[in-house]
Amino acid sequence: MASADVIDRLAELAEPGLMGTPSGRFFGWVIGGTLPAALAADWLVSAWDQNAGLRYSSPAAAALEETAGAWLLDVLDLPRGSDVGFTTGATMANFVGLAAGRQFVLDRLGWDVSERGLTGAPPVTVLVGAERHSTVDAALRYLGLGTPTSVASDDQGCILPDALRAALARVDGPVVVALQAGNIHSGASDPFEETIALAHDHDAWVHVDGAFGLWAAASPKLRHLVSGLEAADSWATDAHKTLNVPYDCGVAIVSRPEVIRATFGVHASYLVADQLGPGDQLEKVPELSRRARGVPVWAALQSLGRSGTVALVERLVDTARALADGVERIPTVEVLNDVVFTQVCMSFGSDERTRRATDRLIAEGDVWMSGSRWRDRDVLRISVSNWSTDAADVATAIAAVERAATAAAE
Numbered sequence: 001m002a003s004a005d006v007i008d009r010l011a012e013l014a015e016p017g018l019m020g021t022p023s024g025r026f027f028g029w030v031i032g033g034t035l036p037a038a039l040a041a042d043w044l045v046s047a048w049d050q051n052a053g054l055r056y057s058s059p060a061a062a063a064l065e066e067t068a069g070a071w072l073l074d075v076l077d078l079p080r081g082s083d084v085g086f087t088t089g090a091t092m093a094n095f096v097g098l099a100a101g102r103q104f105v106l107d108r109l110g111w112d113v114s115e116r117g118l119t120g121a122p123p124v125t126v127l128v129g130a131e132r133h134s135t136v137d138a139a140l141r142y143l144g145l146g147t148p149t150s151v152a153s154d155d156q157g158c159i160l161p162d163a164l165r166a167a168l169a170r171v172d173g174p175v176v177v178a179l180q181a182g183n184i185h186s187g188a189s190d191p192f193e194e195t196i197a198l199a200h201d202h203d204a205w206v207h208v209d210g211a212f213g214l215w216a217a218a219s220p221k222l223r224h225l226v227s228g229l230e231a232a233d234s235w236a237t238d239a240h241k242t243l244n245v246p247y248d249c250g251v252a253i254v255s256r257p258e259v260i261r262a263t264f265g266v267h268a269s270y271l272v273a274d275q276l277g278p279g280d281q282l283e284k285v286p287e288l289s290r291r292a293r294g295v296p297v298w299a300a301l302q303s304l305g306r307s308g309t310v311a312l313v314e315r316l317v318d319t320a321r322a323l324a325d326g327v328e329r330i331p332t333v334e335v336l337n338d339v340v341f342t343q344v345c346m347s348f349g350s351d352e353r354t355r356r357a358t359d360r361l362i363a364e365g366d367v368w369m370s371g372s373r374w375r376d377r378d379v380l381r382i383s384v385s386n387w388s389t390d391a392a393d394v395a396t397a398i399a400a401v402e403r404a405a406t407a408a409a410e
């Protein structure tokens, strides 16, 4: 088949099954749209077809990804000099940060896990908040660390410092603490100042899963939500959510480059190592050959600039508040979370009504929101993650929720 015909056929086959995720009226999961410059940059990445594992195999890709990494540290105000690796998503960014933690806490006891493996190693305790994201558990599984110890959280899903203190007091041995910026239901973040200090008192490695919530750090108005976060040891975030680059792109940030490079570095005579200092991507992520997925991040940040990046994050939060205000005026709707960031969870009274309203809303199709379950209740959840959501989309969404509420009440 001729190439053009293949593409026509592909489009014809795929279109009935595509989700409207790039739309400003898509509020499901935590997805994000695509900034035009980031989309075009992504096409170039494919057309260039570079292998971006090594500077030696693509100096341009290495330079662009290093620049994007430095800009991210700057905009998120994280320790300069941290290693920045571009992964497929926050799942793998969590894997990277937790792998560094495993390496670090065992190394401190004289156990080099890169050399000796986990068999016979001192057992590593991992403490996590009760409402951590399920991909933290997945990453720990991949790392051979098993199911973590869950620490109680408050009514917004944030880890309770007293509970963490008590859990740490019970641990004898190496410990990793995984905290969260941005609960997927409430948008709330763990109290970092207190919890990171507690964890460090116990020589723990502290990792923060901030897939979307880390972006609060970019805004002077929102930074208080994550204050103290810069004291952690590693951070995971996504560029394909809040920053609105195309799928896929996550970001793994590790404050101690030597730890992550000992974990992932691959060395062979034909892999000419970076001589300039910043280090090759293959030392920062669990891949050798890789796509230059940091290049769309470069393009997104270049097109937004610092003020545009701050404005993007603040607009998402303002939009979430406007949606929460609008739906709260509907008599049968109750907003269940404190709307501090981009997430809104609502109930329509009973679980059954909430499920009916959710089904109705999705069947109607004007907007898309996720059904979920939070704190023992069925909820309809809004996530505002798309740069293009505007006031008209907000009005459309509120009207759709109102119709669903009326239908569910019948």
Ligand SMILES: *Cc1c(COP(=O)(O)O)cnc(C)c1O
Pocket: 030, 088, 089, 090, 091, 092, 133, 135, 136, 182, 183, 184, 209, 210, 211, 212, 238, 250
């Ligand atoms: C989305 C999300 C993840 C997983 O990220 P992927 O990019 O889907 O791999 C992890 N943690 C949180 C809090 C998330 O919202």
